[in-house]
Each structure stands twice: as structure tokens, then as C-alpha cells.
Amino acid sequence: MSLPLISRSQGSGHRPRPQSGGHPSRSQGGGHRPRRPSLGALFVSPYALFLLVVFAVPLGYTVWMSFHRFYFTAPGADVDAPWVGLANYVDVLTDPVVLRSFLNIGIFLVINVPLTVLLSLTLASALNAKLPLRSFFRAAYYLPYVTASVALVAVWSFLFGTDGLVNKLLGDLAPDPSWLVNSTLAMPVVAVFVTWKGLGFFVMLYLAALQSVPGELYESAAVDGAGRVRTFLTVTVPGVRHATTLVTVLAIITGSNLFTEPYLLTGGGGPDHASASPVLILYQKGIEQAHPDFAAALGVVLVLFVVTLSLIARRFTEKNDKKGA
């Protein structure tokens, strides 16, 4: 499945990447000719083998499995896996729980993307000035990003529990049933948790993007008499739009692949699958209930879904690019 993609993008390997400095093109193009071509192949062979065993074979295996009736067997046992055509795909696409999990990706995106863009752009703009304690703030925002999800989910489940701090502070305003067992609020809490955990990464991303917005644009905006808000909207926001595309694409990938959060924070995607993600369903159906063929088909559908959404997101910003230029 991955092979056509690889051969199409083959050329990119020879082009030196922009951030790699000026030297590589010289050393790669002319200079020394390969004297012992086998040595390079020897050096990369463990890594190439690793990619084959851990990526190529499993990907091919999933596609194969999704078209067959497949059962778990003991190691060594040989059981037939008959071809069933699209039967697994029909099962996947008509399963209400699967459809609910795809709806949940939508809920996740609607909360995560605007919140991430708004908060990280605000914090990055505030950080992009000479201020005391800058490195302290950067560290504080980045800390959740490097910390284990399981540890942070533990704290959040405690904070948002029925007798947790959040409900105690809210008093009579606390939702009933409480956050994590409430079918309307469970998915939003998962989305807010993921936003919080990953925000530091995006603050740094926007901070890097802000450095590349030309200073003259701010000067000419000031000459035109634009206020602070208008400058922000007409100079800053368009200037960092590539970072915004990345936020959207990464949010699509993250939202489709949540596992730890719904599994632990909302007790297995509960209540009644209101916070289930496709990957959680993949685990429950494929491994817990031993229907690996169903899960394989779900995996393929999920990949196609993510690739399609990402392409749409990219196309959308490219169109805006042309309009802007």
C-alpha cells in the first residue's frame, strides 16, 4: 500500500533540505564517487529491515486481513482464512458504534482546532517580546507535552471526578451527571485535555513562525495607522497560516488516533461510546472481542479518512495562499 507513495516521492531524497545548510549539495553531487557502494548498504540494512518488518509488512497484512475472515489462532496452528470480499467493510460502515466514533472525531476537531489556534497564538504573541521570565513560561507550557499521558490522565480524572476539585469549586453549578460520566460532556473534556497537553508544542511552533513574519509589515501597518487588533488580524494571522495548517492536519491525525485518553479518562470511551475513538473501537473489537478482520477493515477506513481530511485541509489553505498572493 505504501509502495506507490514511496516511488513517487523518491526524488525528494536527493534534494538537500533547506535547513541543512549550504554544504550538502556539493558533497552529494560531485566530489567522491562511490568506491565501496556495499558499505553504505551494510550500514543501513538494520534500519531498512526494521522499516520492512515494523511498517511495510504490517500495513500489507492489515489490507490482506480486511478482505478475509480471519481468526486468532495459537502460534503454529494453521486455520483457513477465506476471502470474503467487502463483507468486513460493510460491517464496519454499518456499525453504529463506529459511526459514533467518527462523529466524535468531528466533536474533537470543532473544539481542539479553534482552541489550539487561539490559545497558542495568544501565548506565542505574548512571548514574542522582551519580557522577564520568558524561559520559565516556555518551560511551563511545554511541560505537559513531555509528560506521560497516563500520569496526566490520572490527575485530570481526579480533578474532574464527581467529588473532584472542579466540581467543588463550581458548587451548585457542577454538571450532573459529572463531567466524565456525562454523555454530552465526556468527549469535550477529552478534547480539552488533549488541547492542554499538546498546547506547548504549538506555542513553540507559532513562536518560530512569528519570527519569520517580516518586521516591515508591522512598520507599514503602523504607518497606515492600523490599531493593535487590526495589525494582529491583517499581519500576524496571515503571516503564520502555514503553522495553522499544520495544527489542523495534526489535530485530524491526533483526533482519529486517541486511545489512552478515552480508555482511561472516560473509562473505555464511555458513557455508552459517547467519547469512543476509532482506535479504541479497533482495540475493543479487534483484540478484546477477537474480530481482527473487522478491526483491520476499520484501520483501512481510518487511514483513508485521515488522508482525505488532511488533503482537504491542505487544499483549503493553498487556495487561500493564492488569494493572498
Add this chain to the structure above:
Amino acid sequence: MNPSRGSARRPLSLLVLLLGAVVFLFPFLYMFGESLQKATTGDLGSAIPRPGTSGTQNYEAINTAISLGTSLINSGIFTMGVLLCTLVLGVLAGYALARLHFRGRGTLFASLLLVQTVPFQLLMLPLYVLVVRDYGLGDSYLGMILPFAINSTAVFLFRQFFLQMPPELFEQARIDGAGELRILWRVAIPMARPALLTGTLLTFIGPWNEFLWPFLVTKDASMQPLAVSLAGFMSNLRGTVENPAGALMAGACVLAAPAVVLFLLFQRHFTQTNIDSGIKG
């Protein structure tokens, strides 16, 4: 960038940043504070440990419930195995991709970029069938390490670093008759120390924090890394201790501590690479 503009809105910026810092740091403070409380109340005040009501009972309780020592050793072996493979095999691959010629180099580099966009979750099911069912590697360190063995982001990082080194250095060593392994060991690696450090840090947090894969592979509690055994405590074993919330917070502190300490020590190395690899993607 615009320091002059910055001075006018300084107080507002500082206020926003401070508010942000509270939101990000409070859960950490709360986690640590509650882990030291004899009885967790869930109140705001319990974020700050006070003499009299605090102690290390929760750490003892979680240690009895999930045997912290064994879990930490398992986490350590898992992480060290991945680090070792990445630092040996990944550096070799990065060096060859940057400095040596061989057939299929372009294809391999394209694959390296491609696999970084494939989320691990999608490979979970076929890998589970292969590793646990077909190869019988369930409840083994090898099975845990295999899918993470060579960190592709680190290979990419090593390649970029070797590419940036002046080619004259390598020419000179070759003229002097040094073999490629010798050049790698004597010339390239000593110069690549910063990249090796960054690669080590970024490879470390992956397996240390990982939950899904070791959770699938290890059913035997004595083989589970800390992230898995703590999650098991969270979903099944709460009833076995007197103060479940406190014990959970204590376990969370132990799990979080190594990555947090490494991050605080080497902050710049973390943020820099992740941004580079993020922009690339």
C-alpha cells in the same frame, strides 16, 4: 522581534503569560501535593503539603499495590533497549544516508519521512497479531522493544547533523586512508555530540511514556512497565488501598518524574528538535 512595540503592552502580556503558567502548572502541583496527603479531600488547599497531614504513606501504598520497583525496572529495560538500538543502528543509518552512496538511498530516505507520518495506532492490530500471536513474543522485552527499536525522528536528526559537517573533513580522512567505520567513530561522532544528546532525550520520552503498545504486549503484571501497571491500578485495583486517589497521585508522580527532570535539565534540546521535526512534517 519588535521590542519597542512590546514595551507598551508589557503588563497585559505578562498577565496573560502568568495566567497560562498557572493553568499549565497547577495540575502538576496538585498531583504532587495530593500524593503527600494522608487523606485526600480534593480541596484546593491540599495542593500544598502541610506538616501534620502529610507523609509518604501513598508511595508505600502504591508500591504494595503494583510493586513500583519491578515496574520501574521494566520501564527502564524497555527504554534502554530502544535507546541502545537507536544510538547504534540509527547512527549507522543516519551516517550512511548523509555521507555514503548506495543503491536505494533516495527510496530509503523517502520511506523515513513517510513512516513518521504513520501514527503507530494504525499498525497496532497487525503488529499485535504478528508479534504476540505469530512470533509468540507476548510478555517479553523483545516484543515490547521491537516496534520502537529505531526511532525514525532520531535517524532524521542524525542525518541532518552529519550532512551539515564540512565535507573537507571526510575527504581528508579518506585521503589519509581511514576506513568508513573509523571516520564515523573518530571524526563524525565526536562532532555530533549535541545531536546525539538531543536524539537520546527525544528517544527516551517515547518508550518511557508509551502506554498502548506495552499494554497490548504484557498481560503478566511482573513484565509491565510503570505506565501500564499504573493504568491497571487506575481501572481495576483502586479498591485495594485505603486512599486510592492519593496512591494514584503518588504513582503518577513517579511515572512523570524522570521525563520532567530530563526536560528541566535539557530544556532547549527538547523544544528545538520537536519544532524542527514538526515543521518538516
